[in-house]
Every structure is written in C-alpha cells, then in structure tokens.
Amino acid sequence: MPTTPPAPDDSPSPEKPAKKSAGRNLRAAIGVGVGLGAIIVLSLFVYKPVFVGVIAVAVVVGLWELTSRLAERKDIRVPLVPLAVGGTAMVVAGYVRGAEGAWVAMALTALAVLVWRMTEAPDHYLRDVTAGVFAAFYVPFLATFVAMMLAADADGPWRVLTFLLLTVVSDTGAYAVGWRFGKSKLAPRISPGKTREGLVGAVAFAMVAGALCMQFLIEDGAWWQGLLLGLAVAASATLGDLGESMIKRDLGIKDMGTLLPGHGGIMDRLDSLLPTAPVVWLLLVLFVGTG
Known part of the structure; x- marks a missing residue:
C-alpha cells in the first residue's frame, strides 16, 4: 500500500551562535599599535628631548581633536592656539623644572585662554573658558607627568x-x-x-x-x-x-x-x-x- 511522503519540515533551523567581535579592524589596529610602539621606544631611548617632542605632538593633536568635537557637537568654542602653545610649554616646563614649572605653565595657560576668548563676543564666555581650562588640565597637564618621569637621571x-x-x-x-x-x-x-x-x-x-x-x-x-x-x-x-x-x-x-x-x-x-x-x-x- 503506497505511503504518503512526509511533509517538509518548515520549522526554522537553529541559528549558529554569533561569534564575538572586537568591533574594529584588528589587523589595522595591530599595525598602528606596533608602529606607534616603535616610534615611542626609539625616541625614548635614543635622545630624551626627542621623546619630549613626541609628548608635545600628542598633546597638541589630542587638544585639536577634543576642541573640534566640542565645537561640532556642543557648539563650545574653545580657543585652540593658547591651549596648544600653553600645552607644549607645560610639557617642556615639567621636564626642565618639575612639578613647580608644570603648575606655573598651567596657570599661565588658563589665563591665556581667558584673555584670548575676550577677543570674541561675550555670549557663552563662561562656558567656553570653563571648557578651555578643563581641556588644559585634562590633556597637557596630565601628560606633563610623563615628562617628569622621563627627567629622572x-x-x-x-x-x-x-x-x-x-x-x-x-x-x-x-x-x-x-x-x-x-x-x-x-x-x-x-x-x-x-x-x-x-x-x-x-x-x-x-x-x-x-x-x-x-x-x-x-x-x-x-x-x-x-x-x-x-x-x-x-x-x-x-x-x-x-x-x-x-x-x-x-x-x-x-x-x-x-x-x-x-x-x-x-x-x-x-x-x-x-x-x-x-x-x-x-x-x-x-x-x-x-x-
């Protein structure tokens, strides 16, 4: 006696669990990390002042990124020029004069931010200079401690x-x-x-x-x-x-x-x-x- 073929199974097949992902281009991240590491080690052990320059460059680029995002997303206008000049001075002062030099440079940078912002309209002055002083502390001042470590004979x-x-x-x-x-x-x-x-x-x-x-x-x-x-x-x-x-x-x-x-x-x-x-x-x- 003929049998009826079984009906096809329409139930969904179990999905394979998704693999965890780092969310970034791992190969590019490793390549960039190795390159940065090589630059850091070479400058660190070949000639100390060169590494001070590396710190200063990182500080200036970091300040540019931070102030750019503040302007784009929150319309906070932080003056970059006094921050970049003062941030570089902070790093050099920390290397040459230690913590005392770093604090003096930090105070002068904050003053420069306040004065520089006076050249524009007074609207949102307090907001902008507050963000500027925060940026000065967060990026160059904290980075100055790396220069002070480097200064150890x-x-x-x-x-x-x-x-x-x-x-x-x-x-x-x-x-x-x-x-x-x-x-x-x-x-x-x-x-x-x-x-x-x-x-x-x-x-x-x-x-x-x-x-x-x-x-x-x-x-x-x-x-x-x-x-x-x-x-x-x-x-x-x-x-x-x-x-x-x-x-x-x-x-x-x-x-x-x-x-x-x-x-x-x-x-x-x-x-x-x-x-x-x-x-x-x-x-x-x-x-x-x-x-």
Missing part, C-alpha cells in the same frame, strides 16, 4: 616604559578576559562593553607586569612595590577609560577622531594613559625617589 626612560607597559597590559588584560569570560557589566550606562571580569583581568595582568617591571627595570625597585603599582594602574586606567566614555556619550560620538586606523583618534589612545601618568609618577617617587 638614573632611570627616566625605564620609568616611562614601565608606565606605558603597565597601562597597555592592563588594557589588554581587561579586553582579553572580558571578551572571553565577561558576563557582568561593570558600568552599563557608561561603557556597555566593560565587565567586572575584565576588570579582574586588568588587575591580575597589571600586578604581574608591575612586579616584573619594578624588579628588573626600575633602579632600587622591589617586586612587592610592583604589585601595588599594578593595582593602582589598573584602577586609574579603567577610570580614565570610563571618564572619556562619559565625555563621548555626552557628545554623542563613538571616537574622538579617525587619525589612527583601528584605534580612532589620539585621544582614544590617551584615555587610560593620561590619568595613569600622575599615579605612576607619584608612586615611583614614593617607592624609589625622584631619581
């Missing part, structure tokens, strides 16, 4: 290298652990991609790297000091990243710029470095002195 370049390594390792640990194991959001309203598991990864990676750096790179350093240094770097780098995420969310943008393929802009790379610089500078002074 005994091991200045190694202090800067330690600062850079720990910040990069912290970011890498947060990304790697968060991408693989992240489930619990750290600050979903600020940065939905960050997780508590990623923070644990940042702390673990940075503490191990800190112990190694303090033991082998910093003169008179000890491994236990590196553990504390790594913990502090993980905290400051994470807060710095969240801080810039707040700024970008307020501005309604994903990146501060497009200068670095796979990374965004200069400010998107400085977000965790800037607030970490004074933390590392202070702890190294407490642990091993000014050098």
